[in-house]
Amino acid sequence: MKSKLSYTFVNNIEKIGQALWQEMAVGTNPFCQYEFLHALESSKSVGPDTGWHPHHLILYKNNEAVCLVPLYKKNHSYGEYVFDFAWANTYKQYGLNYYPKLISAIPFTPVTGGRILCRPNTDQTELVEVVCQVTSEKLSLDGLSSMHWLFVEAQTSQRLAVQQQLTRRSVQFQWFNRGYATFSDFLATMNSRKRKTIKSERNKVFQAEVTVERLTGEKLHMANMDFFYHCYQQTYLKRSGHTGYLTQDFFKQIFQTMHHNLLIVEASMGGQPIASALFFYDDKQLFGRYWGAIVDIPQLHFECCYYQGIEFCIDKGLAEFNPGTQGEHKIMRGFEPTYCYSNHQLKELAFHEAVGRFIKTEDIGIAEYKQNAESLLPFKKLTDDRL
Template sequence: MSEFSHRWFNQISEIDAALWQSFFDDTPFTEHAFLAALEQAGCVSEESGWQPMHLAIYQQEQVIALLPGYLKHHSYGEYVFDWAWAEAYQQHGLEYYPKWLCGVPFTPIAGQRISINHNKPAEVYAYIQHILTATAAQLDWSGWHINFCHQQQATALTSDTVMQRHGVQFQWFNEGYNDFEDFLASLTARKRKSLKKERAKITEQQITVEWLEGADINKQHMQKFSHFYRQTYLKRSGHNGYLNTAFFELLQQSMADKLVLMFAKYQGEVIAATLSFKDQNCLYGRYWGTNYELDSLHFELCYYQGIEYCITNKLKLFHSGAQGEHKISRGFKPVNTYSLHHIQHTEFAAAISDFITRERQHMALYKAQCESLLPFKQQ
C-alpha cells in the first residue's frame, strides 16, 4: 500500500474540474459543476452539517482515484436511513456523529462513487478502505459510509468490516415505445383505464404543460421554480428545503444542457413545476413544487410527463427518485440500491450487521411482492 498516498479536499474547487470530469461521467450528479453549485450556494457546508471532505488517491504525483465525500453531523438528506443507529448510540452515551459519507447530497441516485483509474483496482480499494478506517479512528468518527453505489462497487468493497445494505427504488424502463399510447397498450385493461382517467383530469381542468430545456431556460425560470420548490417544502415539513435559489441559478449557468424544466399552466399562469436532469440514456426526475393541490397534478407532472419525455427523446430510463409504492401501478419497476457501511465500535458493528442481514432478506421479499403488482400484461 505504500506506493499510494492520499489527500483530503475541503472544497471541490480545489480539484481541477477537467480532472474530476475525466473520472466521473456516469450521471449529472457527480459532475464537478453540480457539486460546486451545492458548495457555492451554501447548501453544503460545516454549518449545514454537510462539510465537504473529498478524497483523492495518488500514485506518485498522479491522481488515480477520487471520492466525493462529506463529514456529516446529522443524517438528513441521505435517503439511506440510519437514525435508529444514531439513537442507539445516544442511548448508550456514545456519539454517532460525526461520520464520513461518500455520496451526493440530497440525491438518491445510484452512480459511480469511487472512480478509479488504475490497472489494479483491488489494491486501490484496499488502500481506500485502510485510509478511511484509519482516519475514522484518528478523527473519532463513528464510521464511514458509501451511499447509492453500483452493485459491482458494493461487491468489491464488502468485507468482514464493511457491511452491504440493500434498498429498493422504482424506475421506468423504455421498451422501445413509439408514444404514450404504445406504453399504455403494454398494461392490463384495468390499469390502462386508470391511467387514462388520471390524465383526462388534467385536460378537464384545462391544465397544459410546457417543456423547457438547455438555452431556453433562463434565470427567471429558475427563480420561479425555486419559489415552487420552497413553498412545497414549507407546507410539507415547515422548512424551505435543502436547496436555495442561488443553487438553482448556478445550475442554469453551468449545467443548462443537462436540465429539463416542466411548467404546468392554467389560463397562462404557471401553477406547478418540476426540474429534472438528463444524460444520453436517462431522465432523472428530481424536484417538484406547486402552489395548488389539484387532482392528479402531481402524477401528471412528476410521472406521466417524464414518461412522455423519455419516449419522445428515446431515453432508456426514467429515474424518479426514492420510495413511492404508488409508482408501481404506473409502470415503474422495483430495482435494488446498494450502500456500504463501516462502524468503528465493534459491538455496535456486530448488532448493525445482524440488522442489515435481516433487512436484506426483507428487502428481497418486498421487491418480489412489488414485482407481482406490476400492471403489465402477462407475456
C-alpha cells in the same frame, strides 16, 4: 502498487479543480459531475453551517492523481435517504458519539452513481481496497464513528463487501424504456384496467384546462427556474416547515453550468404558471428531483412528475427514468422495483457486528417487499428482463 500510493483530503472541491474531477467522472450521472457538487458548495447548500463538511479524498500514484472520492463529515443524518437514526440512538444509549461520521454520497440526492471515481478503463478492485484502508484510518485519526457509502453501484458495493463493509439494500422504483415509439406503445403493455386509469388521470388534467410544457435548451429560461424555486420552497414549507435544503443560488448556478442537463415541466392555467417539476438528464437516463404547485389540481402531480417524464424518455430515446425515492403509487404507473445498495463500516467492532445482524434481518423484509411490488406491476406479462 500500494507502496507507491499517497493521499490527501481537501475541504473544498475547487482545490481539486474541474479538469481533474471531470477526467475521473467520465460516464457518471449529472450528480457526480463537478458542476453539480461545486454548486452545492459554493451556494452554501452544503458546508459547515449545514452539517455537511466536504472532505474529499484524492489518491495518488507516483504523484499523479488516480482516484477521487466525494466525502463528507456529517454532524447528523439528514439529507441522506439511507436511514441510520436508530443506530445513532443506540450509540447514544451506550454513552458513545455517533456523530461526526464519514459518508460518501451526493448530498440530498438518493441516486445510484459513482463514488470511487477514476480514469476510464481503470481496474477499481485494488483502488477500493486502498480507499477502504485510508477511510478506516481516518475514522481513528479524526474520532469518527463510522464510514458509509450511499447509493453505490452494485459492483462497487460487492467490492466494498469484500473489504468487510456491510451491505444494505433498499428499493426504489424505475421506469425502463423497452423500445417504445410512443406513450401509447407503453400503455399497450399494461392490462386494460391500469391503462384506462392512466388515461383517465391524464384527461382530468387537460379537462381542467391546464397546459403542460416540457422546457429544455433554448426554451428554458431563468424565469422558469425562478418559478420552480418558488414551488420548491412552498412544497417544503407544507411538508417540513422549512424552505428546503437547497438555496436559490444553487439553482441559479446549475442553470448556468448544467443547462444542457436540465428539464423543467411547467404547468399553466390561463397563461399563468401553477406548478413546476425539475428533472436532470444525460444521454442514458432521466432523473426526477423536485416538484411543487401553487394550485391544487387533481392528478397534476402524476402528469408532471411521471407521465411527462416517460414521454420525454421515449422522445429522447433514454433507457431509464428514476423518478425519485419512495412511493408505492409508482408501481401502477409502470415503475418497477429495483435494488439500491449502501455499505457501512462502524469503528466499534461490537456495533459493527450488531448492525450486521440487523441488516440481515432487515434484508428479509426488503426482499419480500420487492417481490410483492413486482406482483403488483400493471403489465400484461412480466417478462424475464424486468426481474
